[in-house]
Amino acid sequence: MLTLSHFLALAAVLFAIGLYGALTRRNLVAVLISVDIMLNAVLINLIAFARFTDNVQGDLLALFAVAIIAAKVAIGLSLFLNVFRHNGRATVEVLSRMKQ
Amino acid sequence: MEPFSPSPLAFYLIASAAVAMAVLAVTSSNLVRASLALAFCLFSLAGIFWLLGSPFMAALQLLINAGAIPITTIFMVLMTHSRFSRLRSPLSAIAGLLVALPLLGASFLFVSSRATGNAQPTPLGLERLGVELLSQRGATHTLSTGETMVVQGGTIVAFQVAAVILLVALVGAIIIAFRPGETTLRQIGRRGFDRGEESPRADA
Numbered sequence: 001m002l003t004l005s006h007f008l009a010l011a012a013v014l015f016a017i018g019l020y021g022a023l024t025r026r027n028l029v030a031v032l033i034s035v036d037i038m039l040n041a042v043l044i045n046l047i048a049f050a051r052f053t054d055n056v057q058g059d060l061l062a063l064f065a066v067a068i069i070a071a072k073v074a075i076g077l078s079l080f081l082n083v084f085r086h087n088g089r090a091t092v093e094v095l096s097r098m099k100q
Numbered sequence: 101m102e103p104f105s106p107s108p109l110a111f112y113l114i115a116s117a118a119v120a121m122a123v124l125a126v127t128s129s130n131l132v133r134a135s136l137a138l139a140f141c142l143f144s145l146a147g148i149f150w151l152l153g154s155p156f157m158a159a160l161q162l163l164i165n166a167g168a169i170p171i172t173t174i175f176m177v178l179m180t181h182s183r184f185s186r187l188r189s190p191l192s193a194i195a196g197l198l199v200a201l202p203l204l205g206a207s208f209l210f211v212s213s214r215a216t217g218n219a220q221p222t223p224l225g226l227e228r229l230g231v232e233l234l235s236q237r238g239a240t241h242t243l244s245t246g247e248t249m250v251v252q253g254g255t256i257v258a259f260q261v262a263a264v265i266l267l268v269a270l271v272g273a274i275i276i277a278f279r280p281g282e283t284t285l286r287q288i289g290r291r292g293f294d295r296g297e298e299s300p301r302a303d304a
Contacts, residue, residue, distance in 0.1 A: 001105060001108065001219075001220075002105070002106050002107075002108050002111055002151075003219070004216070004217045005211050005212065006111060006115075007148070007152065008207075008210075008211040009207075009208065009211050010115045010118070010119070010148070012204055012207035012208060012211060013119055013204065014118065014119065014122055014141075015203075015207070016200040016201070016203055016204035016207070017119070017122045017123055017126055017200070018122070018126065019196075019199060019200045019203060020126060020196040020197065020199075020200040021125070021126025021127075021196075023192065023195065023196040023199055023200070024126075024187050024188060024192045024193055024195070024196035025126070025185055025187070025188070026185055026186050026187060026188045027131065027182045027184075027185035027186075028180070028182075029131055029173060029176045029177055029180060029182050029185070030126075030131055030134060030182075030185040032173065032176070033125055033126070033131075033134055033135065033138050033173060034125075034126050036138060036142070036165075036169060036173075037122050037125060037126065037138070037141065040141075040142055040145055040165060043145070043149075043157075043161075043165075044145065044148060044149075047149055047152050047154050047157055048152055048221075049217065050154075050224075051152045051153050051154060051221035051222060051223070051224065052217035052218050052220075052221050052222075053217045053218065054218065054222040055252075056224060056228065056229065056232045056252055056253050057252065057253050059154060059156075059157060059224055059229060059232075060229075060232060060233060060253045060255050060258075062157055063157070063160065063233065064255075064258060064262050066160055066161075066164055066165065067262040067265065067266055068262075068265070069164070069165065069169065070164055070168065070169070070266065070269075071265055071266055071268075071269035071270075072269075073168075073169050073172050073173070074172070074269050074270055074273040075269055075272060075273050075276070076176070077172055077175065077176050077179075077273060077277070078272075078273040078274070078276035078277035079276060080176055080180050081176075081179055081180060081276075081277050082276060082277065083180075084179070084180040084181065084182075085279075089180075089181075089182070090180040090182055091182075092188060093188075
């Protein structure tokens with residue numbers, strides 16, 4: 001029988017995979033893909049807790065999180081496009097150099 | 101609604117597909133392939149939401165997270181000429197594992213020791229979700245089944261704020277990506293607006 005722990009374990013595995021990708025990938029688009037996986041792991045957590053405790057607020061929070069994810073992707077596309085225009089490539093090193 | 105028991109076989113099938121596709125999405129050096137793997141991963145998560153008894157979130161996941169976001173990601177791959185990606189450095193894979201694996205272990209400690217809740221998930225009906233989303237907290241509402249419910253969520257203001265946030269994000273994305281001199285006339289290749297000539301902005 002499935003319990004809450006099954007869903008939380010799946011979310012933890014997905015979050016760790018996304019974190020690994022966000023830390024190791026060089027290309028900014030690949031980092032954004034990894035962050036997407038992490039955000040969706042959080043969505044699983046929200047909905048699993050909401051359904052196993054029959055509390056509707058978790059579902060509502062997940063719904064708003066989806067809207068924020070969509071906004072993040074739109075802004076990310078335009079920012080990476082500008083990084084690419086200014087530097088000829090969209091990589092993490094280009095953004096690290098902005099500190100200096 | 102009554103609690104129900106989701107099928108373990110379906111869960112294990114969908115979860116293994118999601119994890120396999122997530123691994124492919126973060127390790128594939130071909131970013132188009134990684135975007136497709138991301139699409140499959142998010143698609144299977146819609147099945148997880150369905151198993152949890154939240155059909156509206158499953159539909160939303162299919163429409164937005166499994167539909168629109170991988171498409172936008174592929175647009176990003178094309179527009180930033182980044183079809184291939186490498187590791188940041190040869191050692192970064194080890195560093196990433198050193199961060200991700202302890203976090204995974206800590207999460208599993210939490211999962212096995214602190215996870216509480218009911219034994220079975222309770223499905224959330226569409227009507228109840230809609231009423232909770234689009235009314236004020238504390239209001240009473242009579243469902244079509246005849247039972248009366250008191251609104252716990254009441255996120256009508258947050259719903260409208262989310263709509264404004266989406267609008268601001270889209271307009272902001274257009275403004276950030278806007279290049280001076282790039283007009284519709286230039287996009288259709290009209291004479292005088294082609295690349296290499298002075299942009300119409302400059303002589304204005």
